[in-house]
Amino acid sequence: MSFDPTLLRQQFPILSLTANSHDLVYLDNAATTQKPYCVLNAIMDYYQTSNANVHRGAHFLSDKATNRFEQARSNLARFINALTDSHIIWSKGATEAINIVAYGIEGQLKAGDEILISSLEHHANLVPWQQLARRYWGDITNFTFWPVHVDRPLNLLLDSMPLKSHDQMAS
Ligand SMILES: Cc1ncc(COP(=O)(O)O)c(C=O)c1O
Numbered sequence: 001m002s003f004d005p006t007l008l009r010q011q012f013p014i015l016s017l018t019a020n021s022h023d024l025v026y027l028d029n030a031a032t033t034q035k036p037y038c039v040l041n042a043i044m045d046y047y048q049t050s051n052a053n054v055h056r057g058a059h060f061l062s063d064k065a066t067n068r069f070e071q072a073r074s075n076l077a078r079f080i081n082a083l084t085d086s087h088i089i090w091s092k093g094a095t096e097a098i099n100i101v102a103y104g105i106e107g108q109l110k111a112g113d114e115i116l117i118s119s120l121e122h123h124a125n126l127v128p129w130q131q132l133a134r135r136y137w138g139d140i141t142n143f144t145f146w147p148v149h150v151d152r153p154l155n156l157l158l159d160s161m162p163l164k165s166h167d168q169m170a171s
Helices: 006-012 037-049 060-078 094-108 127-137
Strands: 115-118 143-146
Touching: 037 060, 094 127, 115 127, 127 143
Parallel strands: 115 143
Antiparallel strands: none
């Protein structure tokens, strides 16, 4: 089956808008994704039939909301081939998710470790690591910002990475 962008666009009601006299084109998906009808319908259905406290209520609707919430976790685990449902941890966005990881590994840091971030990273993958360095070492001396080198087809040239040992690489 060939890819038909028109059919795909039709699934997103917001893409029927025009912007500056052109069909709307939207590329800022890392910040906020637009929602297709199936997602909008599922959200509407949830609020019309199931909305209640998840994991914090002992009544009919709370049970229903909790089941749907956990079903979504299972569906996603299968979709990305996760080992178990418990490997899926919801977060509000990239910054929050990376902060969870940064706080999670804080206890494993030791003297001599360093944090290396490439200059390709978005703010969401920069600030949590700078803050971890400040919390752990009191400053960002052990935090290195690597001005990424790439070759012509845009492969990262990892050998130019200013790390003492590539074995130390955690993130
Ligand atoms: C490349 C990229 N990554 C991540 C994010 C968003 O991070 P968060 O989900 O924390 O808002 C953005 C938002 O603008 C982005 O453009």
